Amino acid sequence: MKVIRLVLGQLILLFNAVFSPRSLKRDEEQQDKVNQAVAQLKLYQFDACPFCVKVRRTAKRLSLPLETRDAKQPEHEKELIAGGGKRKVPCLRIEEDNGNVTWMYESNDIIEYLENRFNAA
Template structure:
């Protein structure tokens, strides 16, 4: 089963590379503001997870320089479990005035990114 998942994961990554979306164009001032806002976001993910790929593709389409954290690596995995509450990816960590929010569903993450950054 692990071999099949590994093979499928590599196929997903290759297809994502080949059919990578184009980012939207913004003025340099608008992109600078977007970049400042995106600095408050962190995406915990696995490279070959299809739901994580879906979120990363949307971030690329929206021209968001979203920091990704591999949840298989110890410090990020521990942070995700201790602060987020569970080891589930994708997970978007959102820092705001009220503290930190953890968003776990790919569809919710994409809807949030579209609502906040699709201009």
């Protein structure tokens, strides 16, 4: 089973690289505002997870320099479990200006959040 997962994971990464989406173009001032807002977001993920790839593709399409954290690394895994409550990816850590932190699971929910927040920005 591990071999199948490894092969499928590499295929997913290959297809993602070959068929990478185009990035949204914004003027410099708009992109700076987006970059500042995105600095408060962290995506906990696994490289070859198809749901994580789906979220990263959306971030690329929306020109979001989203920080990714590999949940296989012990320090990131601990952060994910301590903050979000479970070791499940993808998970988006959203830090509000007031310091409140929300942990969002489910790729479709994360994509909807990113599109609603940044598509018109």
